[in-house]
Amino acid sequence: MALPSPNLDDRRFQQLVDEAKRYVQQRAPEWTDHNVSDPGVTLIETFAYLVDQLLYRLNRVPDKNYLAFLDLLGIQLYPPSAALADVDFWLSAPQPETVTLPAGTEVTTAAGETEEAVVFATTDDLRIVPSELTRLVTSPRTGDLTDRTGALAEGRDAPCFQATPEPGDALLFGLPAAAPRCVVAVRLDSRVEGVGVDPRQPPLVWEAWDGGRWQRCETGSDSTGGLNRPGEVIVYVPAGHAASVISGTRAGWLRCRVTEPEPGQPFYSESPTVREAAVFTVGGTMAVEHAERVSDVPLGASEGVAGQTFRLGRPPVLLDGEPPVVEVSSPRGGSAGTSWSTSAARGPTTGTCAWTPPPASSPSRRCCARPTAPCVPAAPYRPRAPRSALARYRTGGGPAGNVSRGAISVLRSSVPYVARVTNREAARGGVAGETIDNAKLRAPQALRVQERAVTAEDYEIIARRAAPSVRRVRCLPAADGGGAGAGAVRVLVVPDAVADEGDRLRFEQLIPSDQVLTAITTTLDERRLIGTRLVVEPPVYQGVTVVARLSAPAGDADRVRDAALGALFRHLNPLHGGPDGTGWPFGRPVQYGEVFGVLQRAVGDVLVEEIRMFAADPITGRRGAPVDRIDIGAGALVFSYQHQVVVTAPEPEVHG
Numbered sequence: 208m209a210l211p212s213p214n215l216d217d218r219r220f221q222q223l224v225d226e227a228k229r230y231v232q233q234r235a236p237e238w239t240d241h242n243v244s245d246p247g248v249t250l251i252e253t254f255a256y257l258v259d260q261l262l263y264r265l266n267r268v269p270d271k272n273y274l275a276f277l278d279l280l281g282i283q284l285y286p287p288s289a290a291l292a293d294v295d296f297w298l299s300a301p302q303p304e305t306v307t308l309p310a311g312t313e314v315t316t317a318a319g320e321t322e323e324a325v326v327f328a329t330t331d332d333l334r335i336v337p338s339e340l341t342r343l344v345t346s347p348r349t350g351d352l353t354d355r356t357g358a359l360a361e362g363r364d365a366p367c368f369q370a371t372p373e374p375g376d377a378l379l380f381g382l383p384a385a386a387p388r389c390v391v392a393v394r395l396d397s398r399v400e401g402v403g404v405d406p407r408q409p410p411l412v413w414e415a416w417d418g419g420r421w422q423r424c425e426t427g428s429d430s431t432g433g434l435n436r437p438g439e440v441i442v443y444v445p446a447g448h449a450a451s452v453i454s455g456t457r458a459g460w461l462r463c464r465v466t467e468p469e470p471g472q473p474f475y476s477e478s479p480t481v482r483e484a485a486v487f488t489v490g491g492t493m494a495v496e497h498a499e500r501v502s503d504v505p506l507g508a509s510e511g512v513a514g515q516t517f518r519l520g521r522p523p524v525l526l527d528g529e530p531p532v533v534e535v536s537s538p539r540g541g542s543a544g545t546s547w548s549t550s551a552a553r554g555p556t557t558g559t560c561a562w563t564p565p566p567a568s569s570p571s572r573r574c575c576a577r578p579t580a581p582c583v584p585a586a587p588y589r590p591r592a593p594r595s596a597l598a599r600y601r602t603g604g605g606p607a608g609n610v611s612r613g614a615i616s617v618l619r620s621s622v623p624y625v626a627r628v629t630n631r632e633a634a635r636g637g638v639a640g641e642t643i644d645n646a647k648l649r650a651p652q653a654l655r656v657q658e659r660a661v662t663a664e665d666y667e668i669i670a671r672r673a674a675p676s677v678r679r680v681r682c683l684p685a686a687d688g689g690g691a692g693a694g695a696v697r698v699l700v701v702p703d704a705v706a707d708e709g710d711r712l713r714f715e716q717l718i719p720s721d722q723v724l725t726a727i728t729t730t731l732d733e734r735r736l737i738g739t740r741l742v743v744e745p746p747v748y749q750g751v752t753v754v755a756r757l758s759a760p761a762g763d764a765d766r767v768r769d770a771a772l773g774a775l776f777r778h779l780n781p782l783h784g785g786p787d788g789t790g791w792p793f794g795r796p797v798q799y800g801e802v803f804g805v806l807q808r809a810v811g812d813v814l815v816e817e818i819r820m821f822a823a824d825p826i827t828g829r830r831g832a833p834v835d836r837i838d839i840g841a842g843a844l845v846f847s848y849q850h851q852v853v854v855t856a857p858e859p860e861v862h863g
Contacts, residue, residue, distance in 0.1 A: 216262045223258055224252055227251045227255065228241055231247075231251075274643065280653075280654070282649070282650045283646075284640060284642075284643070284646055285638075286604075286640055286641075287525060287605050287638060287640040288525065288637065288676060289498040289608060290496065290609050290610075291496050291636050292494070292632065292635075293493070294495045294615055295492050296333065296335070296490050296625050297490040297625070297629075298335065298490050299624055300624075301337065301488060302335070302488075302624055305334050305335065305337065306623070307332060308329060308333040308335070308622055308625070310332050311329060312620045312622060313619035314327050314328075314617060314620075315327065315617045315619050316610055316614045316617065317616055317617055325607055325608060327498075329495050330493070330494045333388060334388075335488055335490065336386050336389060337488055338383065338459075340484055341456070341458055342354065342380070343378070343380060343481070344356075344378075344454050345366065345378055346462070347375075347377075348369070348374070352379075354454060364480040366478045366479075367463070367478055367479050368465060368479075370477070371475075371476070372465050372478050374466055374467045374468075376464070378462060379453065379461070380461045380462065380463075381456055382458055382460070382461065382486060383459070384450055384459050385449050385459035386488060387448040388493060389492075390427075390441060391442045391489070392439050392486070393440045393442060393486050394438075394484065395481055395483070396437045397431070397435065397479050403473055403474055403477065404435070404474060405472070406433050407432070408472060408473075409432070410467070410469075411466065413462070414461070415442075415444050415459075415462075416448070416459075416460040416462075417447035417448060421464075422447055422448075424444060424445060426442055426443070427440075427443065443492055495630075496608075497603050497637055498525055498603035499521075499603050502599040503596060504596060506533070506560060516560065518559050519602075523602060523603075523604065523640050525604050531598075606638065609635055611633045611706075612632050612705075613630065614633075615628060616628060632716075635702065635704060661736060663683070663696075666698055666731060667681065670700065674723045676723065677700050677703065677727075678701050678704075678790070679700075679782070680699070680700055681701075681842065682699070683696070683699070683841065694739055695739075695742060696735070696740065696741055696742065697842060698744075699744065699745065699793075699842055700727060700746075701844070702719040702720070706782075710776045710777050712782070714825045714826065714846065717748060717781060724744070728743045746781075747842060748781065749822065749840075749843050749844070750822065750824055750845075751821070751822065751837055752820070752822075752823045753775050753818065753821075754818070754833075754851045755775075755818050755850075755851070755852050755853070756852075756855065757771060757815055757855070759813045760857070761856050763813075764854040764856075767813050768854050771806055771809055771810055772852050774809030775802075775805070775806070775847060775852075776847045779791065781846060784845070790844075791844050791845045794840060795839060795845075796838045797836070798835070798836050799835040806818065814857070816855075819833040820833060820837060823848040825848050
């Protein structure tokens, strides 16, 4: 099958004549005779005929030449990027010695009947250090520290906070050393309950000292119910945890702090007490990437010819981390290593390494070729052809690595004392390598933008280039700056996310990471106009709760309920929802009739008896009165928040 020829210019003879006549009217209005008998019109038609022939021949240019034009313009395909996730490595039992997981430890998803396992590898060494409780210190809001370690050793009850707790009171736990990236279990035995709080929602946070400030820790299961009963709290210690001197003792410090209660949240009326306490390490957390490291790959001998390429056996090549390293050995002995940080237009995707001649000013100009600039060797090349090898590179990446939370569950590498692995959050950031068709569409944009951010579209194009993993980017002009002041530009960033079962997104998944925001801000700041204030942030999310009542036979109740909930979560979705399935449009209101139609199409002939819509706060969960229309701001998106569907059996018909 022949490749379709690109139509570079679709103008024809008559269109060219008409354009020339219009141009004559603008430049020479005194020329009024545009009939075919006029000699000037004859010249116009002659030139139009010649241009038409040139366009015909131009449109016969094959696709290969078009790609050559892109290469001359410096348009290169974007390489793929690897998805990242934090994985918890759980010990089979607390260990007395440090358990070390080397960088490159591999974990995978569970393989299915039709799906292969997705392989991830740790990005750094993980040291799971043992822990124990060495100090217990109470720190009331007033700041007077009291060491309770002795009372605990004597079996006496130690109050956690003041007699009447106040926000800011804290209970400090001292560890023998810092435990960065470790998962710590804090086991407590309380005899007197902290009266007044809701055990399911206690006003407490756990924090770790990093040497300069307290960093908030994520917590897992909490069977103490807010220090109300004996149990354990799982604390994920952040990477910045450091040992410091507090209350005269050097230790790695954790603390449980009382916070201001939310509106309607119960608060402590009495302080809980601790009779026994223990701390021990149960695991560690390390970032993994959807990439594998390949080393010592022979490339072959260089012939000293510009344009010589070497194809790797395992493409694509990832360039979003440390660059691949090429080792060159001379026939006369010795070797030199050089970083390969760029390649030909299709190099990263297809796994090819191209070589080009040195600059004319280089003393090795008459010698063999060297890697594509800026690949500068650490030692000069010899006149004879050297042999080269790729010392190391990373392969993998792509959207296949964006797996859901809990999907990474298999430890591929053998590590003693590690029983299981899991990821608490979905992996994200995996982007496929750019296709040639997409590069063709991007090339005109790149030529028009010219690395300058002037219009709203320019900001969006450059932002996507700086962070290819984001799902959506929207730039609001200065008039819609959201109170940021005159001359301000807001760039709203929506990250990509892997929904949980039933297309359900969690609010925290829609907040871009600090690394993504920093990358976009840095890139745009270098290209914005002088005097333009730049704000890069996530959009405002308007929560929407739909409560629906449907009538269906009892045997179909579960099927109908699942279909209705799935339709609501898919439609009111900032990433894949909306009328065209490409994401809810910015500023589009939610209307009763539209939601009714979505439900009716999802459940078929089942009767939709009642629908109520509520505007909800996705952070606090508060929702307002039922309405028929929910207006959305110009820079806002909708977010599905706890839809409810009730399916009732229809009333039997009564025949008189």
